[in-house]
Amino acid sequence: MGIGNAWNLLIAKVTGWGSQFVLLLPNLAVAVLVLVGFWLAAKLARNLLLRLLHRISHSEQVTRLLAQTVFLALLAAGFFISLGILGLQKTVASLLAGAGILGLALGFAFQDIAANFMAGIYLSIEHPFRVGHLIQTKDFLGIVQKVHLRWTEVRTPEGQLVLIPNKQVFENPITNYTISGKRRVDLKLGVSYGDDLEKVRRVTVKTLEQIPARKADTDVEMFFQELGDSSINLVARFWIDFTSKQADYLAARSDAIERIKKAYDENGITMPFPTRTLDFAVKGGEPLHEELAMAGIGGIGRSSQPPR
Secondary structure (H helix, E strand, O other): OOHHHHHHHHHHHHHHHHHHHHHHHHHHHHHHHHHHHHHHHHHHHHHHHHHHHHHHOOOHHHHHHHHHHHHHHHHHHHHHHHHHHOOOHHHHHHHHHHHHHHHHHHHHHOHHHHHHHHHHHHHHHHOOOOOOOEEEEOOEEEEEEEEOOOEEEEEOOOOOEEEEEHHHHHHOOEEEOOOOOEEEEEEEEEEOOOOOHHHHHHHHHHHHHOOOOEOOOOOOEEEEEEEOOOOEEEEEEEEEEOOOOHHHHHHHHHHHHHHHHHHHHHOOOOOOOOOOOOOOOOOOOOOHHHHHHHOOOOOOOOOOOOOO
16 A cells, blocks of 8 residues: 555545534533533522521531532433433443442442431431530530531540440430420439338428429429338439529429438438348347357467466
8 A cells, every 4th residue: 555545545435434523513512511501500500509508407518418429420421411412321331330339349349438328318308406405325425516528426424435436326216405494303212111101202202392493384303113122212303494504403302302311310311331240140038159169260269268
């Protein structure tokens, strides 16, 4: 093949490409218009979704994540449609297959992270608790500082900052002490079998009704629970206004214990402590020192003779 023939083939090839490009110009224009249209629609959808989510979600991170996801999804749809208009269906199929395989691999590799993300989105939308609430989940008790996409910040009463993965918060029971605005203080007490139970009830209720922190619109409750080994056990309880300060609850409980102890002492009510009986295997009616002497314990045995 001579140089002339090679040059002619090259010119023909380039000319063919030029002709195909000219024929493709209408499709290219439509594809560009479609892509621009999807881009504008994606921006509009993102802005509308941001306004909507700001009303129902209290997490800025989750709001922006969802809005950006919708934006990218619409933009990707416009890109694939534009490729289809240009006749690149095989390219679209290859890209979709590659994206599916990549997504599956990433899903298996980062399933824990994905689970924390999904749990964080759920907590931000449903908001079973908010920043400043006192909650208990699993073995952690503290005030919520912030809810991230992956974890929830909780400040314990001791001052430590605990980062709890959102997956654990989502999968375990959550106790919210703040949301109701009140909290019950329970006191477990015991009185002697010789005490008048009607008097015990009257003194206990009257004492707890005088606690300043008690909610005035709630009643003091007291119930006898069981006949114990050395005492009659009872429980007394009352309600206090509660926000998020664990110290308020502890102060009310401490005040109640002090008042109950003082009231019982003033009214002659005994709070017995557990008693124990020690068995030395002593025969009934025999003095202990004699039994010890007979056993040869204590230095004075039964057959011991005084020194001469």
